[in-house]
Amino acid sequence: MTQPGKVLYIIVCAAGPAPHVGRLVTLAQDQGWTVQIIATPPALNFIDIPALEKQTGHPVRSQYRKPDEPKSPRADAIIVAPATYNTINKFAQGIADTYALGLLSEAPGLGIPVVILPFVNNALASRAPLQRSVDQLRAEGVRVLLGPGHFEPHPPSTGGEHMDSYPWALALESLPN
Numbered sequence: 051m052t053q054p055g056k057v058l059y060i061i062v063c064a065a066g067p068a069p070h071v072g073r074l075v076t077l078a079q080d081q082g083w084t085v086q087i088i089a090t091p092p093a094l095n096f097i098d099i100p101a102l103e104k105q106t107g108h109p110v111r112s113q114y115r116k117p118d119e120p121k122s123p124r125a126d127a128i129i130v131a132p133a134t135y136n137t138i139n140k141f142a143q144g145i146a147d148t149y150a151l152g153l154l155s156e157a158p159g160l161g162i163p164v165v166i167l168p169f170v171n172n173a174l175a176s177r178a179p180l181q182r183s184v185d186q187l188r189a190e191g192v193r194v195l196l197g198p199g200h201f202e203p204h205p206p207s208t209g210g211e212h213m214d215s216y217p218w219a220l221a222l223e224s225l226p227n
């Protein structure tokens with residue numbers, strides 16, 4: 051399906067698949083999305099910023115703009131991938147201490163669809179805080195792709211074995227039409 055002229059924000063967090071987020075950019079652009087990459091501050095160490103800026107044609111943003119700088123185009127949809135334990139829990143709790151979380155905080159209230167594709171090991175996924183966060187976000191209409199048929203957590207220290215099977219395409223497929 052094409053999305054001519056529509057803007058997709060891809061929020062990338064500091065988890066193993068982050069260096070490969072260009073794969074999701076390609077898939078989204080093939081569907082007609084204009085893509086803007088937003089990185090959490092720790093994710094800046096994981097990604098190739100010049101390559102992503104060349105690929106998207108837009109600066110990678112990780113901080114709020116200065117008051118006199120132009121606004122970015124508003125997102126029509128947001129994908130968080132890879133989504134960390136940290137950012138999922140902070141989003142659910144209403145914390146807005148990064149630009150990425152500020153965007154996420156407003157999105158449900160603005161009616162912007164949000165899809166979260168986690169990358170967490172099963173030690174983190176089994177924690178009550180994460181399970182509560184997933185339930186709370188789903189109750190607000192956020193699509194959290196965690197569980198069978200979606201992202202399935204791996205044992206700790208094995209994340210590197212799961213890079214090629216990380217289901218980037220599932221995030222796009224999970225956006226509403």
Ligand SMILES: Cc1cc2nc3c(=O)[nH]c(=O)nc-3n(C[C@H](O)[C@H](O)[C@H](O)COP(=O)(O)O)c2cc1C
Pocket residue numbers: 062063064065066090091092093133134135136137138148169170171174209
């Ligand atoms: C090499 C490396 C790999 C990491 N992988 C993950 C991961 O797969 N999932 C996760 O939730 N956190 C992972 N972390 C921890 C997060 O980077 C850390 O919690 C960070 O504060 C997340 O910040 P963010 O949510 O703002 O991106 C990793 C950290 C490092 C240094």
